[in-house]
């Protein structure tokens with residue numbers, strides 16, 4: 679079973695819709711120049727909500743080989759939830775992916791595994807693929823509990839999601855201490871946890887589901903370290919923050935197989 683690597687750029691709270699236009703145009707050109715092959719990796723951008731319509735229009739008009747998604751989704755369908763954005767709104771904009779449970783939301787917005795699970799289900803219900811984030815803080819790693827912690831999160835985040843849906847979704851392992859710090863986990867660190875997650879999916883479901891689910895690594899991924907990380911058997915992609923804000927760098931990450 680071969681899994682197409684998924685290289686997703688999480689822009690976080692950066693770039694307004696005008697800046698988004700330039701970045702997506704530049705990215706389209708950079709990918710073309712780099713000989714991007716969508717059979718070898720999937721390019722995805724995850725802009726702020728306010729940019730999605732603009733990004734969608736541009737990708738559509740220029741037929742760019744780039745998928746897009748959102749950084750969050752409401753666990754509710756509609757109604758009196760000020761500030762929330764629903765799954766229907768996102769799917770109507772053509773979003774293919776929705777990031778759920780990013781460590782920044784878990785930390786600054788107190789998101790629990792129960793909420794992350796509800797959001798993942800909402801994305802699926804609306805025909806989008808959740809990218810479920812997990813990963814440990816520095817103290818947890820220092821205590822040697824990173825595998826246990828991360829696998830525990832994933833088990834809770836997948837609760838009640840059937841095998842055929844799990845096979846299609848994406849899990850992103852992002853050790854918190856490696857996010858935005860320039861401190862990358864080694865390729866072996868990434869492999870250790872990604873393998874443990876796949877093993878957990880196999881135990882919870884079955885071997886075909888575990889073989890199919892795509893597991894990304896995230897945390898200070900750069901053009902210089904992406905190839906080594908991607909060479910690991912259980913790493914199927916990258917969730918990229920800072921380096922996804924530069925078209926040239928993100929294009930190199932997406933086309934890591936050229937290195």
Ligand SMILES: O=C(CO)COP(=O)(O)O
Nearest residue numbers: 688857858897898919920
């Ligand atoms: O959190 C991340 C992506 O979701 C990783 O961010 P950086 O690539 O900036 O470390």
